[in-house]
Amino acid sequence: xxxxxxxxxxxxxxxxxxxxxxxxxxxxxxxxxxxxxxxxxxxxxxxxxxxxxxxxxxxxxxxxxxxxxxxxxxxxxxxxxxxxxxxxxxxxxxxxxxxxxxxxxxxxxxxxxxxxxxxxxxxxxxxxxxxxxxxxxxxxxxxxxxxxxxxxxxxxxxxxxxxxxxxxxxxxxxxxxxxxxxxxxxxxxxxxxxxxxxxxxxxxxxxxxxxxxxxxxxxxxxxxxxxxxxxxxxxxxxxxxxxxxxxxxxxxxxxxxxxxxxxxxxxxxxxxxxxxxxxxxxxxxxxxxxxxxxxx
Numbered sequence: 001x002x003x004x005x006x007x008x009x010x011x012x013x014x015x016x017x018x019x020x021x022x023x024x025x026x027x028x029x030x031x032x033x034x035x036x037x038x039x040x041x042x043x044x045x046x047x048x049x050x051x052x053x054x055x056x057x058x059x060x061x062x063x064x065x066x067x068x069x070x071x072x073x074x075x076x077x078x079x080x081x082x083x084x085x086x087x088x089x090x091x092x093x094x095x096x097x098x099x100x101x102x103x104x105x106x107x108x109x110x111x112x113x114x115x116x117x118x119x120x121x122x123x124x125x126x127x128x129x130x131x132x133x134x135x136x137x138x139x140x141x142x143x144x145x146x147x148x149x150x151x152x153x154x155x156x157x158x159x160x161x162x163x164x165x166x167x168x169x170x171x172x173x174x175x176x177x178x179x180x181x182x183x184x185x186x187x188x189x190x191x192x193x194x195x196x197x198x199x200x201x202x203x204x205x206x207x208x209x210x211x212x213x214x215x216x217x218x219x220x221x222x223x224x225x226x227x228x229x230x231x232x233x234x235x236x237x238x239x240x241x242x243x244x245x246x247x248x249x250x251x252x253x254x255x256x257x258x259x260x261x262x263x264x265x266x267x268x269x270x271x272x273x274x275x276x277x278x279x280x281x282x283x284x285x286x287x288x289x290x291x292x293x294x295x296x
Contacts, residue, residue, distance in 0.1 A: 026279050027256070086111060146194075214229075
């Protein structure tokens with residue numbers, strides 16, 4: 001499979017609720033703060049509020065440009081949690097992080113009530129794996145608050161998405177879906193400059209689908225929005241290295257460099273410091289030279 005590195009356009013900014021995230025030739029990193037007992041990689045490690053806050057602050061110090069706080073696992077076959085439980089898990093974490101760091105906070109949720117409360121606690125971004133389709137109240141919350149949004153593609157639900165994912169052409173099918181979601185959000189009243197889009201690595205995709213999306217992720221720049229990719233430590237990386245129990249940090253970093261070469265604006269990762277250092281070396285050595293363009 002060849003890598004197409006010709007990307008004529010690329011969004012350079014993302015308007016958040018209270019600030020603007022600017023993009024140069026190196027991706028910004030979204031640090032993952034899972035306040036869950038069952039996330040696939042680090043479930044339970046940061047489940048207590050104090051530990052989650054400490055972890056978020058550490059990721060900020062390591063160079064995260066966004067902290068993504070989530071209280072419900074969306075790994076394959078995970079079970080949903082109640083609105084009350086998700087609120088209990090995340091609101092205090094969001095509030096304390098917002099008080100202690102200037103790094104923008106994202107709330108990873110598909111529930112409008114959770115998003116609304118997290119925004120009131122200091123979050124600036126709604127990161128919704130359902131593409132803001134899972135809760136009819138989510139788009140109104142985004143509009144009324146002025147929050148930035150990240151709309152992701154998912155085929156099925158976390159409970160069904162890995163049963164038998166199928167596409168005619170995984171890149172063009174997802175590109176078409178995200179184009180339609182962007183149009184729907186804009187028509188509903190979400191400002192275009194506040195929208196980021198995510199092809200949804202691992203969410204209703206086979207191993208080959210994931211590889212194809214990473215190899216051709218630069219094509220999503222044609223949507224005219226910042227692109228976010230969350231591949232960190234996921235199962236397709238374990239298949240690449242041939243060991244499901246192995247540390248996936250190095251594989252995560254390797255894939256991140258391919259994304260950087262294609263001009264992806266935001267990469268969602270567990271291991272901020274390792275990825276940050278690798279990207280710095282990659283850029284300094286000319287790794288993205290001539291590969292990315294600009295869309296004003």
